[in-house]
Amino acid sequence: MTHTYTSCKSTVKPELHRVALSAYAQCRILDGMSDRRIYLKEWRKKAGKTQAQVVSALEMLDDPMLPTTEASLSRLENGKQPYSERVLLALADIYDCEPWELIGRHPQKEGLVIDLVRRLDEREQERVRAYIEGIRAASSGD
Known part of the structure; x- marks a missing residue:
C-alpha cells in the first residue's frame, strides 16, 4: 500500500483525505485528537519493526518534520508529542495501513x-x- 507523500505541498490521495483526514488541514497538528487513543506503537509492532527501523525509514524521506530519533518516535507513540498528517501518512506507508487506522483502530483487536x-x-x-x-x-x- 502506498500513500501519496512527499512534502507539505504534496497532494494526499483524495479518498484518504476525504474519508480519514477531512477535518484536518495539511501540515498542522491534528486538532481535537489529543483525547483520542492512538495506536502507533501497536501498528509498528504488527508490522514487525523496531523503533530504529522505523526511524531509519523516516530518515530516508528527508523531511525535518518527521521523527528523526527513537526518542521522538517513542514520544509520538506514547502521546507525549503531537503528530501531524505528514507523520500519519509516512507511518502508514511504513506500516502498510491507512493513516486513519493509526489513530482509530487497534490492529490486533478490530x-x-x-x-x-x-x-x-x-x-x-x-x-x-x-x-x-x-x-x-x-x-x-x-
Missing part, C-alpha cells in the same frame, strides 16, 4: 472485516457494501 475488504478490488468492494446495506435494511425492517 478490523477483521476491514482487512478482508481492503484486499478486494473496487468492484468486489462495491458488492460487499451493497450486501451489508441489504443486511442492515432487512434487520431494521425496511
Whole structure:
C-alpha cells in the first residue's frame, strides 16, 4: 500500500483525505485528537519493526518534520508529542495501513472485516457494501 507523500505541498490521495483526514488541514497538528487513543506503537509492532527501523525509514524521506530519533518516535507513540498528517501518512506507508487506522483502530483487536475488504478490488468492494446495506435494511425492517 502506498500513500501519496512527499512534502507539505504534496497532494494526499483524495479518498484518504476525504474519508480519514477531512477535518484536518495539511501540515498542522491534528486538532481535537489529543483525547483520542492512538495506536502507533501497536501498528509498528504488527508490522514487525523496531523503533530504529522505523526511524531509519523516516530518515530516508528527508523531511525535518518527521521523527528523526527513537526518542521522538517513542514520544509520538506514547502521546507525549503531537503528530501531524505528514507523520500519519509516512507511518502508514511504513506500516502498510491507512493513516486513519493509526489513530482509530487497534490492529490486533478490530478490523477483521476491514482487512478482508481492503484486499478486494473496487468492484468486489462495491458488492460487499451493497450486501451489508441489504443486511442492515432487512434487520431494521425496511
